[in-house]
Amino acid sequence: MPLPQWPTALEVVGAVRAVWPEDLPILFCTSATDWLTENPEDTREGWTGEDTVRFAEKLQARGVDLLDVSTGGMVRDARVVPGPSCITTP
Numbered sequence: 001m002p003l004p005q006w007p008t009a010l011e012v013v014g015a016v017r018a019v020w021p022e023d024l025p026i027l028f029c030t031s032a033t034d035w036l037t038e039n040p041e042d043t044r045e046g047w048t049g050e051d052t053v054r055f056a057e058k059l060q061a062r063g064v065d066l067l068d069v070s071t072g073g074m075v076r077d078a079r080v081v082p083g084p085s086c087i088t089t090p
Helices: 005-019 049-061
Strands: 027-031 066-070
Touching: 005 049, 027 049, 049 066
Parallel strands: 027 066
Antiparallel strands: none
């Protein structure tokens, strides 16, 4: 799901890459998912892992060297569905 933020983020990365020394890395932080689409009880369409992969490819093509990916926290009332490889708090 392409979101309106994609062009803005990609434009910023392009502007930074244009003035940032090539021998210094560009790092970008993003969320892997907002936990809307992954929750079968939530009917809202959200940001998915597949969206993050497509976004990461666009970021890399524009010169991002390292992607710091976390998850959750983008939608206050989203419910995280625990599963394998899912970090949860007790």
